[in-house]
Amino acid sequence: MSTRIPLCVAAALCGAALAGAPTAQAQNRIDTTIAVRGAAQLSVTNQSGEVHVRVWDRTQIRVTAEYDRARVEVTATGNRVSVRSSTWRGDNDVSYAISVPSGTAVEVNGVSTDVTVSGVCGEVTIQTVSGEVTASCLTGDASIQSVSGDVALTDVRGAVDVGSTSGEVVVRGARGDVTAHAVSGDLTLEDITGSQVSGETVSGDLSYGGRIADAGRYHFQSHSGDVTLRIAGTVNATVEVSTFSGDLESDFPVQLPPGTRVSAHEWQFQLGTGGARIKLESFSGTIELRRGSATTNREE
Amino acid sequence: MATAARWLEAGLAPTPDNLLAQADSERADVALAAAGDQGAFERLYRLHAARVHSLVRRMVASEGDADELTQDVFVRVWQRLSSYRGDAAFGTWLHRLAVNLVINWQRSATRSRRLFSDDAEVELTPARSRSPESVMDLENALGMLPAGARRVFVLHDVEGFRHEEIAGMLGVTTGTTKAQLHRARMLMRGHLER
Amino acid sequence: MSDHLDAELSAYLDDELDAAARERVEAHLATCPECRGTLEDLQRLVRRAGTLDDRPPARDLWAGIAERIGEQDTADVLPLVPRRRRFAFSVPQLAAAALALVTLSTAVTMLATRRAGAPATPAGTGAVLQPVSLGDQTVRSYDGAISDLQHALTARRTQLDTGTVRVIEQSLTVIDAAIAQARSALARDPNNPYLNSHLQRALDRKLDVLRQAVALPVAS
Numbered sequence: 037m038s039t040r041i042p043l044c045v046a047a048a049l050c051g052a053a054l055a056g057a058p059t060a061q062a063q064n065r066i067d068t069t070i071a072v073r074g075a076a077q078l079s080v081t082n083q084s085g086e087v088h089v090r091v092w093d094r095t096q097i098r099v100t101a102e103y104d105r106a107r108v109e110v111t112a113t114g115n116r117v118s119v120r121s122s123t124w125r126g127d128n129d130v131s132y133a134i135s136v137p138s139g140t141a142v143e144v145n146g147v148s149t150d151v152t153v154s155g156v157c158g159e160v161t162i163q164t165v166s167g168e169v170t171a172s173c174l175t176g177d178a179s180i181q182s183v184s185g186d187v188a189l190t191d192v193r194g195a196v197d198v199g200s201t202s203g204e205v206v207v208r209g210a211r212g213d214v215t216a217h218a219v220s221g222d223l224t225l226e227d228i229t230g231s232q233v234s235g236e237t238v239s240g241d242l243s244y245g246g247r248i249a250d251a252g253r254y255h256f257q258s259h260s261g262d263v264t265l266r267i268a269g270t271v272n273a274t275v276e277v278s279t280f281s282g283d284l285e286s287d288f289p290v291q292l293p294p295g296t297r298v299s300a301h302e303w304q305f306q307l308g309t310g311g312a313r314i315k316l317e318s319f320s321g322t323i324e325l326r327r328g329s330a331t332t333n334r335e336e
Numbered sequence: 337m338a339t340a341a342r343w344l345e346a347g348l349a350p351t352p353d354n355l356l357a358q359a360d361s362e363r364a365d366v367a368l369a370a371a372g373d374q375g376a377f378e379r380l381y382r383l384h385a386a387r388v389h390s391l392v393r394r395m396v397a398s399e400g401d402a403d404e405l406t407q408d409v410f411v412r413v414w415q416r417l418s419s420y421r422g423d424a425a426f427g428t429w430l431h432r433l434a435v436n437l438v439i440n441w442q443r444s445a446t447r448s449r450r451l452f453s454d455d456a457e458v459e460l461t462p463a464r465s466r467s468p469e470s471v472m473d474l475e476n477a478l479g480m481l482p483a484g485a486r487r488v489f490v491l492h493d494v495e496g497f498r499h500e501e502i503a504g505m506l507g508v509t510t511g512t513t514k515a516q517l518h519r520a521r522m523l524m525r526g527h528l529e530r
Numbered sequence: 531m532s533d534h535l536d537a538e539l540s541a542y543l544d545d546e547l548d549a550a551a552r553e554r555v556e557a558h559l560a561t562c563p564e565c566r567g568t569l570e571d572l573q574r575l576v577r578r579a580g581t582l583d584d585r586p587p588a589r590d591l592w593a594g595i596a597e598r599i600g601e602q603d604t605a606d607v608l609p610l611v612p613r614r615r616r617f618a619f620s621v622p623q624l625a626a627a628a629l630a631l632v633t634l635s636t637a638v639t640m641l642a643t644r645r646a647g648a649p650a651t652p653a654g655t656g657a658v659l660q661p662v663s664l665g666d667q668t669v670r671s672y673d674g675a676i677s678d679l680q681h682a683l684t685a686r687r688t689q690l691d692t693g694t695v696r697v698i699e700q701s702l703t704v705i706d707a708a709i710a711q712a713r714s715a716l717a718r719d720p721n722n723p724y725l726n727s728h729l730q731r732a733l734d735r736k737l738d739v740l741r742q743a744v745a746l747p748v749a750s
Contacts, residue, residue, distance in 0.1 A: 075441075075444050075445075083747070116598075139444060143415055147691070147746075147747055148691070159440060161412075161415050161416060163415075163418060165691070165694055165746060165747075166691070166693060166694060166697075175440070176436065176440035176443075177433070177436040177437065177440060179415075179416050179419050181418055181419050183694060183697060183698070183742065183746075184693070184694065184697040194440070195436065197419050199419065201697060201698070201701050201739060201742070202697045202700065202701055212504075213504065217421070219701040219704055219705060219735065219739065220700065220701055220704050230504075231500075231504055232504065236731075238701075238704050238705055238708050238732070238735060239704045239708070251500050251510075257728075257731070259708035259711075259712075259728070259732065260707075260708065278724040278728075280711075280712075280715050280724075280725065280728075301724075302724055317724065317728065319708070319711065319712065319715075319728055320711070367741060370741065370745050371744060371745040372745070374596060374599065374600070377599070378592055378596070381591075381592055381595060382592075385586055385587060385591065386584040386585060386586035386587075387584045389584075389585070389586060389587045389591075390582070390583075390584040390585055393585075394582075402587070403587055403589070403591055406587060406591055407591050407594045407595050407598065410591075410595045411595060411598045411599060414595075414599045418742065418745065421734070421738050422734060422737070422738070423734075474575075474578055474579065474582065475582075489579070493575075493576050493579035493580060494579045494580065494582055496580070514537070514540065514541065514546075515537065517540060518536070518537045518539070518540040518541075521540060521572050521575060521576070522572075524575055525568070525571045525572060525575055528575065529571075
């Protein structure tokens with residue numbers, strides 16, 4: 037759906053960047069609804085602005101967009117709805133609000149785009165550069181990647197691969213496998229009940245709060261960040277700790293049978309009857325093993 | 337070693353050089369494709385299409401369209417190239433993506449059209465008539481298994497996943513996967529007899 | 531035992547039984563030709579299943595894939611220009627960098643004895659076998675690839691959003707510090723497996739950030 041693009045009258049007006057939400061007087065708006073049957077797929081490409089996807093109980097996908105200078109295209113092929121913003125150099129935010137049936141697979145590509153996907157409970161694929169990402173109720177195989185934006189995920193029912201370079205990553209409530217990466221951002225994983233969990237940062241801190249599944253594999257590593265595990269419930273695991281100049285602090289008794297101390301900075305010990313495998317590494321940060329409840333105690 | 341068998345079939349001796357050369361050009365194509373080069377992605381498609389299509393075909397049998405699902409897999413791979421970090425070999429990563437996609441597709445497909453019950457033994461149309469002399473192809477026999485048993489058999493015996501991994505992927509216990517596997521094997525044995 | 535073996539046969543075949551259970555099964559097999567026959571059938575079946583050929587699809591599926599990924603290209607700067615590759619000039623530089631990258635761990639992973647396509651060890655533990663010590667050659671290969679990618683990034687710098695460039699550069703600084711510290715620790719303890727794998731991971735992270743930066747869409 038193309039729209040007439042107004043010509044610039046004055047350089048000052050054209051050069052001004054529109055940050056955040058468009059003003060109440062967004063010049064253009066589209067509102068289109070497409071019927072879908074069964075498993076639907078939504079794909080949105082929006083270089084700057086916002087994309088908000090929420091669930092509703094109709095077997096339709098409704099796309100509304102507000103923008104000043106851009107071209108917005110909505111196409112539908114069977115159950116696949118594709119939404120694209122085309123832009124000229126300059127200010128060109130598009131703000132999307134999209135309603136989809138429960139279970140819709142959602143894909144969003146953006147650059148300086150904030151993205152929220154709430155309550156859809158489908159497979160989510162999000163890629164953005166400087167936008168913030170918030171998503172709740174993710175199923176299947178989710179992938180969320182950001183460069184400088186923060187990422188907050190809740191109610192992750194399937195597997196998730198989430199990464200940010202400098203943003204903070206928070207995952208609260210995940211049942212499936214979790215793979216989380218950041219370089220300088222902090223990683224916070226809470227209420228995790230999956231059995232394959234890995235987190236990696238370079239300078240960010242990493243904290244994990246949750247259960248340790250009996251046959252699970254957990255790998256948390258950082259260069260200079262602190263690595264903190266708060267374990268809820270009983271734990272049966274073989275724990276391997278590696279550090280160069282960091283420290284280990286543990287609420288659990290660390291009993292080393294003879295011969296398991298590999299070097300001055302590497303330890304291996306068992307909690308309970310073994311079974312799970314926990315690998316904790318921080319080159320210079322502090323590694324902490326704490327007993328605790330699955331959630332943190334701080335106020336939300 | 338299954339890998340060596342495949343290389344031999346392709347007419348290539350499994351020398352370290354062959355494997356390294358392929359790894360190099362594949363890595364180059366992965367980097368190029370991640371930057372948007374569709375030509376490079378097509379080369380990756382051609383390299384992995386048979387493997388992915390075979391996996392999809394065997395897991396899904398006549399429940400769905402293996403061609404369309406194979407396309408879904410590669411579209412997903414394209415979408416997620418930026419999250420491939422080189423921790424595992426590209427083929428391994430792609431393969432895992434394919435397995436997850438098929439499992440999730442099966443989950444939502446059974447939700448929206450309950451045609452088969454996992455408990456019933458469903459005899460789907462056999463590919464050819466069974467005469468005492470014919471040897472039933474293993475893939476045809478796979479198609480005659482109930483969905484749940486077939487899935488575990490493919491993941492364990494064909495693809496090589498461990499029970500813990502399969503249980504995690506399907507959201508069941510290893511007790512269930514082991515029981516399903518044995519059931520699948522016994523049913524397959526029955527279909528392949530003669 | 532008057533009953534025949536059932537699920538124990540699969541467990542036995544897959545080597546999942548403890549010593550006591552295994553002995554019981556073997557004792558039964560010794561006296562039961564029917565169960566022996568069943569076991570042989572299952573062994574044959576599993577062997578066949580593990581060596582199945584991969585057959586390509588009957589028709590070429592590429593066109594359908596190309597159409598769908600073409601739909602999803604990120605926004606063109608000039609939408610009226612026909613769809614093209616995103617970054618024409620940086621691609622050869624990427625290719626050179628990627629080709630230059632031959633890591634010991636990849637070669638080792640390819641040669642490892644396991645089924646092609648079987649999943650890597652879980653929870654991000656990376657390559658199956660770690661080199662005992664990161665040889666000079668490996669480090670030099672990384673340096674080569676890193677420098678190629680850095681040139682590609684420099685060439686693109688003006689095209690990218692300044693805020694993002696700053697984030698990338700800060701991240702690279704953080705990673706460079708980690709690499710330097712890991713290298714100096716390794717100099718004093720060259721065969722330490724943890725330090726070797728840690729340095730390799732830091733180098734991999736640097737490559738990731740650089741690759742990501744080079745593949746970033748053009749700023750508007």
